[in-house]
Amino acid sequence: MTRRARAAGSPPLSTHAEAGVEADTRLRYRLIHDQLKSAIALGRVAPGLVLLEGPVARIFGTSRVPVRKAFEMLHAGGLLHTFEGRGYLVAHADGSVPEPLRVPLSEAALGFDEAPAPLELPSNSERIYHALEAAVSIGIAFGHFRIDESSAAEAFGVSRGTVREALSRLRDLGLVEKSAYSHWLAGPLTARAVAQDYELRLLLEPAALRASQPHLKRDMLAAALADLDRAIREPDLIDADALQQLETTLHVDCLRHAPNRKLLEMIEHAHMPLTVNHAFFNAFNLHPEPATLSEHRAVLVHLLAADMDAAAAALETHLRAAHKRTLQRLKVLAVLPEPDLPKYMQRIA
Structure with a gap:
């Protein structure tokens, strides 16, 4: 109920295919990171909003793996905080930790005027x-x-x-x-x-x-x-x-x-x-x-x-x-x- 976070892993691939999937994942997490970073920095996302891998992955039309990596990068950059619940909190503009705000995640909640364009990548x-x-x-x-x-x-x-x-x-x-x-x-x-x-x-x-x-x-x-x-x-x-x-x-x-x-x-x-x-x-x-x-x-x-x-x-x-x-x-x-x-x-x- 990952997982994958996944429930199970990917199948064995040839060396060439593995390289392609790895490159695909790198591109995806970078694009997700950049779009979320921009929305948070511009104040379009409410401080304290609880970000979860599954809903954000659905909004971007991808799997959880690149979303997880993007979250980790945003956390390292001080834009997200961990807390005692599941997921991450969007930080205040001054970097302080807000109270958790749990609302349904949507394009609007993430500061997008419309749904993000599909991540058209090789795989x-x-x-x-x-x-x-x-x-x-x-x-x-x-x-x-x-x-x-x-x-x-x-x-x-x-x-x-x-x-x-x-x-x-x-x-x-x-x-x-x-x-x-x-x-x-x-x-x-x-x-x-x-x-x-x-x-x-x-x-x-x-x-x-x-x-x-x-x-x-x-x-x-x-x-x-x-x-x-x-x-x-x-x-x-x-x-x-x-x-x-x-x-x-x-x-x-x-x-x-x-x-x-x-x-x-x-x-x-x-x-x-x-x-x-x-x-x-x-x-x-x-x-x-x-x-x-x-x-x-x-x-x-x-x-x-x-x-x-x-x-x-x-x-x-x-x-x-x-x-x-x-x-x-x-x-x-x-x-x-x-x-x-x-x-x-x-x-x-």
Whole structure:
């Protein structure tokens, strides 16, 4: 609920492709930084406005990665402040720290007279990735589909290669697969598939947490706990993107220092339920259950106390409960009418 902050990573790319993606990200964060810096310096953004990665990324039509880098640069320049909540605060003109101002983020709130021009940069796969992810995540709960590259390319106004790159990232999440005839297939999402993912996560995530724990910084854990406490106090402020960020903190950031890269790759491939749950919460505009937040909090409290046995046990408890909640959501989806899906998702009888 990153993540990615991301919920899962990008797929392996060739050296040339990696260089292109890195250059693309550098260009994006610089453009975002410059536009936000200008708006803040001109006094067009209210001091104290809480800036969050997800909403700002949507306004700029990009992913969270360049937004996060732009925020870090603005923070280093004294234009943004960190605080005990999630995100950053816009500083006063004199650099002092204002009270948090939480309002819906929009073009107007960011000081733009109109929506920023799309960041037309070399790679478009990042631009279409989230739309594909959302469509597939919802669709697989309703059946088995073939994703037609040509139709998707036409729908998004990009090349088939761009669509293929985005679908390859979804394959790494376990959301799609490629058949022996090179067709992209998705679904159906079954209780058995969910159970298998959670079985893997129960075996692997506690082990990864133990291996990562010596490298976790106390200030990171304290900030994550502060985010959770605010979410518990004000759950109505936590939308699908905010919940995904909390999930990413626990299930990605707290595990990423484990030295066994293959272990982390296997965990990443079993994170499909996280992506589907994000789509479910987003589609129905839901807020997290108190139990989910309390379970996350228990893990972080034990990590801060350096009680690794208790932290691993709390993580196992959370995963078992999350498995049951995910199955309940599948049952809810099963009785709902099938949504209107994009034409590039062709049902397989």
